[in-house]
Amino acid sequence: MNRPLPPYVNRDLSWMEFNRRVLEEAQDADNPLLERAKFLAIVSSNLDEFMSVRMAGIQDQMKAGYTKKDFTGYTPAGLWKRLIKRTGQMVQDQYRTFREVMRGLAKEGISFRNINELNATQTKAIDDYFYEIVFPVLTPMAVDQSRPFPLLHTKELYLAVLLNQQDQPPEDEPFFAIVQVPSILQRFVVVPGRTGSKKSEFVLLEDLIERHIDTLFNGYAPIAVHPFRLTRNADLTLNEEGAEDLLEEIEKELRRRRWGMPVRVEYAKGMHPYALQLLKEELELSDNMFEIDGPLDLSFLMRFAGSLPGYDTLRFERMEPAYPSEFEHSDDMFATLRQQDVLTYHPYESFEAVNDFVTDAAHDPDVLAIKMTLYRVSGQSALVQALASAAEDGKQVTVVVELKARFDEERNIAWARQLEKAGCHVVYGLVGLKTHAKILLVVRREQQMLRRYVHVGTGNYNDNTAKLYTDFGLFTSHPVIGADASALFNEITGYSSPYEWKAFGVAPTDLKEKLFELIDREKAHAAEGRPARIIAKMNSLSHQEMIDKLYEASQAGVRIDLIVRGVCCLRPGVPGQSENIRVISIVDRFLEHSRIMVFHNGGEDEVFLSSADWMTRNLTRRIELLCPVFDPSLRRMLLNVIELNLKDNVKARELLPSGAYERTPLTGEPLRSQFVAKRIRVWKR
Structure with a gap:
C-alpha cells in the first residue's frame, strides 16, 4: 500500500533539486563546452552558499538540541543526514561531469597538464613564474606546541603538508604545516605553447606550489601534500535594535564571520590519514567532510572559461542587448514617459536605459529630487556615480542602502560611505527588515507643477547581473504609481502612519x-x-x-x-x-x-x-x-x-x-x- 505524499516538499531538498538542474546543464552535450564548464562553476558556488547559510543554520539547530519538525515533517537531524547524502551524490556526479568536459576541451586543444609531462622549456617557464610571482606571496604555517592551529579562512584553498626532519625515525609522528594557496593569484597558470602547437595548456596553481613545497621548509622532507578547503557559517547575527550604529555593527559582524563555526571540509582524494584525522579533530567535524576526486572548488572555471581568447565556437553566440526602442530616438526620456509607459526586458534590452535615466535626472536643472533603493550594485556602478553627481549639484538625493544584502555587505558599506561623502541622504532602512524593493523615483518641476517619474524593477540595480539575469523594469509617470512611490519612501525614511496604497x-x-x-x-x-x-x-x-x-x-x-x-x-x-x-x-x-x-x-x-x-x-x-x-x-x-x-x-x-x-x-x-x-x-x- 502506497503511503500518501506529505502536502509539502522540504525547502532544502527542493533546493538540492534546483542545483541538480544546474548540473544537468553542465551535462547537456548540446551546450557549448566552455558554457558547460561555467555551469560546473555555478554548481560549486551554489553549494558554497548553501553550506555556509542553510546547512550552517541546521547545524546550529542541532547543537542547540532543537528536535521539533518543520512544516514539511523534518527534524534538523533527519534533514541534515539526508542533505549530506544528497550532497555527496551531487559532488560525485559533478566531478564525473568535470572529467567529461575536460576530455572534450582537450580535443579542442584546451587542457590542464600534469607538470611532469611538460617539456624542459615549459617546465622552466612555470618554475620561473613560481620563483618570481608565487614564492614571495606564500607563508608556511607550522603547527606545533608553540604555534597553534591557524585561523583558516572560509572558502580559501590550503595545502596540508606532512614533513619529516632529516634523520627522523620513521615511527615518529610527522610534522604538520599548512600553506594557503593565494587567492590573489589566478588559479590557472598559463603554460607556454610547444613549438608549432596552437594548444592552450595550463597547470593548477596548487600543483605548482606542491612541486616546490620543499623550498618553504628547508631541512625537512615532504611526505605528503594535499589540498583542502573549509566552509564556515556565514550567517550574520545582528542585534539591530541594540545597535547604536547599524553600519558599525555590521562591520563588526563581518569580522566575526571569519571565526564562524566550521560547516564543511573538502579534501583531495588520497589525503594522508594523519593529516585528515588532524583536520577532523581541530575543526570538530566528522560527517560533513567530502573527498574530492579532482581540483577542489570548481568555481574557478567561471573565470577560466571567460578568459580564454578565441574559442567562440565553444561558447554561446554573443548577444548584444538592444537599447529600448522607445528611448532610442528620443533626446528626452521624460518627454517619452509623459506620452507612454516603457517596459524593458533584460538582458535582451540594455540596462543602459536605467543608467541614462538617472544620469539625465542628475544633470536636469528641473529635477528637484531623486530617491532610490540599492540592494546589490556592481563594482563600478554608473548609478552610484550619477547619484553622487546629483547630490553635489544640490539636488535632494535619498538612497536606501541595504547593508544586510548577504555577501554584498562590504561593498554596500563602501557605497554608503561614498554617497554620504557626496552629500546624499543615506538611509539603512527599518530595524528588523531588509529593503528588497527595487524602485527609483525622480521628482521634476514642470509648468508650475511637480511630476513624478518612477522605475520599478524585478531585479537589482546592477548593470553586471542585468547581462546575466532575466528581469523586467517598468518606467512610468502614472500619477497613482508616483504617489505610492513617494509614500513608500516616506515610510522607509521617516515616521508615517499606515498608508492606503492606491496601486502598490x-x-x-x-x-x-x-x-x-x-x-x-x-x-x-x-x-x-x-x-x-x-x-x-x-x-x-x-x-x-x-x-x-x-x-x-x-x-x-x-x-x-x-x-x-x-x-x-x-x-x-x-x-x-x-x-x-x-x-x-x-x-x-x-x-x-x-x-x-x-x-x-x-x-x-x-x-x-x-x-x-x-x-x-x-x-x-x-x-x-x-x-x-x-x-x-x-x-x-x-x-x-x-x-x-x-x-x-x-x-x-x-x-x-x-x-x-x-x-x-x-x-x-x-x-x-x-x-x-x-x-x-x-x-x-
Missing part, C-alpha cells in the same frame, strides 16, 4: 493580504463558473500559508501555472489537493529572475511586477513591492513572455508530485524560450 502592494504590511485577495477573487470566479486562472513567475515558493491558499484555489477549480526557477515547497498534481496546479522550472543560459503575477480577473487580466518571491522572509521580514502594469500593451508584452515560458519544451522541467523534476516532453517544434525571447519583436508585438 507592500510587504510586510499588506502584500500577502493583497495577493490573498487576488487569489480569492479567482476562486469566486471559478465558483460562479467563469474562467479562473493564475500565472505566477518567481524564484522561490516556500511560504506555507501561500501554498495552502493556492491549494484552496486549485480545489475550487482555478487553473494555476507556476514558473518557479528554484525552491518550490508546493506539491503539484496531487488529486484532491493540487490537481489544477502545474509547476515548471526553466534553467538555461540566463538566470530566470523576474517576478510576474497574472490574475485572469474574468477576462480583464491584471498583471503585476514584483520584487518578492513567495517566501516567508519576503512576505514578512522584508520591504517588498508589488506594482501593477496599467498599460494594456505592456500587459500584453508580459503575457507574451509568460506564454513563451509555459511553452518551453527544451529547457523547462516539470515538478512531479514526488518532488522530482523531469524535462517537459518535446512535442511539436522545439521551443527554447530564452532563445526566442532574444528576438525582441517576438514579445513586443
